Amino acid sequence: MTTDALDWISVGRIEDLPEGRVKTVTARTTSICLVHFDGQWAAMNNHCPHQKGPLGEGSIEKGVDDKCWIRCPWHGWDFDPLTGKPPGGHEDTGQEMYPLDIRDGEIFVGLEAEPPHTRTVTDVMVETMTNWGVQTVFGMVGHSNLGLADAIRRGVIDKKLKYYGIRHEGVAAFAASAYGKLTGQPAACLTIAGPGATNLLTGMWDAKVDRAPVLALTGQVQTQVFGPGAFQDIDLQSAFQAVSKFSQPVLNSSNHAELMSLACKNAIVEQNVAHLIFPDDVQTIPSEKPAGAPDGRMAGTRVTPAQGDIDAAVDLLNSAKRPMIVVGHGAYGARDQIIALAEKIGAPVVTTFKAKGLVPDSHPLGGGVLGRSGTPIASWFMNEADVLVAFGASFSNHTGIALKENIIQVDYDRMQLGKFHPVKVPVWGEIGAFCDAAAGRINPNPDAVDQKPELAERWAIWRDEKQRRLAEEHSGGIHSFAIFDALGKLVPDDAIFAVDVGNNTYSFGRYLETKGSQRVLMSGYLGSIGYGFPAGIGAWAATQDVAALKGRKVISISGDGGFGQYPMDLTTAVKYGMDITHILLHNGELGKISKEQRSGEWPVWETDLHNPSFAAFAKLCGAHGQKVTKTEDITDAIQKALAVDGPALVEIMTDAELV
CATH class of the missing domain: 2.102.10.10 (Rieske [2Fe-2S] iron-sulphur domain)
Known part of the structure; x- marks a missing residue:
């Protein structure tokens, strides 16, 4: 030439x-x-x-x-x-x-003129992944995933995928987990072999125990150096075995489209983690095989309970004088049917912390959160109830569901029914299907108590108590109630909250009153510190993909300990223009742990933190940042942050004792 x-x-x-x-x-x-x-x-x-x-x-x-x-x-x-x-x-x-x-x-x-692209194994697998509805990838490009990353790049160019490059793989994992909790559909997270893959594990455990679909895509060393201990060569299939429902290597002889189809199906159907391992040399093998798709491989999800179980539950509800409904995270898909049933039987509805907001506190039958992070309203009605209906709740030790004689438990997971103790009427099936089937046969007991006036009275008592707690403020910092009272009034009715763990989370559960169709995301069973802001990234990504979530405001919440886990990913939010408002409660210590040390009669030790000004840090990252030291400035600061079209951080100096 x-x-x-x-x-x-x-x-x-x-x-x-x-x-x-x-x-x-x-x-x-x-x-x-x-x-x-x-x-x-x-x-x-x-x-x-x-x-x-x-x-x-x-x-x-x-x-x-x-x-x-x-x-x-x-x-x-x-x-x-x-x-x-x-x-x-x-x-x-x-x-x-x-x-x-x-x-x-x-x-x-x-x-020479650039030749046409040769379709590869990873092209086939990325096409299959998008056919199954995966729209977003969080990840970090590195030396052992470059072939796969290039296939994802082509998906982005073709507008079939969105990609968000993060600063720490743990953020990718938590973001993908939060995305799955919010949408019920998997996002993917991409890492290299070795430490990149192992950095996913905490977030993958969060997804597994909270039943969130996630697709983990990890690079791996070349197949020729498997086993003898090459650089970054670890047994990833074993490492992910306990944390995933499906974990398989991608080999040159694999049926590549089928392997990706099985991974996606496991994530969606099992609401769990699916993991694929991509050796470096396999990623660029040419392939002309067709991509896979879900057509003919997925059935409807509505499972109607057995008629005998519905009959038993209806009989018990029709005899109840003080019925109460407890709603767990597993009931999110049946929000409207649950509210309709509650209104028909006149039952107060309380939620587990993971389900906060499913039935808003603003509803006349809303009773707030039950358990350690809850309200005295929920506890009072729990004590008075003669029949409990538990929808999608696990009865964990943190929830505080009383072991009443008359419990109706409805869940789509048969293993959750009577998991820790027998219940009067265990019902297997989809919760919305149960509510629809039962509602038409409800004839409330004529002697049933009208509980709405009692709910209004209990809310009035609790609101007076919350206001009185403001008098506890002194020079140590702002009371948590002042923060969450203001936040609850200012945020939109359809806001999405992503909360961390610690005292800030307990205060959020106790003090913030939900309204409208708000959603709350948290690290439920794992309870991992650092979850809040990465979950906000995942929630914001979901608002870009899902029509029903578009335009909804995302608010993430953490303490200074939690935000300090992954602070540099604030630059990720800036890079992609993510509209996330982060509320940071800064008390200079791991306040919840200090409290536990005191209550256990231990000396308070090594819970103090040396922090920068997080508001100044946010500005250095290119985000909006504002520090608040006085209660009277909270409203203005939050309003300004919510008005920012992009990442904003409000650092509020708080008292670790006032939670």
């Missing part, structure tokens, strides 16, 4: 590379070792044929024969600086050389 037919691509200027040196440059996507030696210039393929070591990161060294050679920095293989030939090599061996031209001090390398 004549040089006129080549594409001449600039790779720098002559002053960029001194005599006797080599350098890696890129022309289009071709990696080139640029050479300046003995007054001459040369350009050769940058990849050493041994293990693709980068020759441009090596050096020109004199060999035992007094001849100078480019030495590969990985394993010491040598090549002639100007011809690319190895020592003693034959004429047909050595590095590929590229034409080079210097024009007015600018260096150009000639490449």
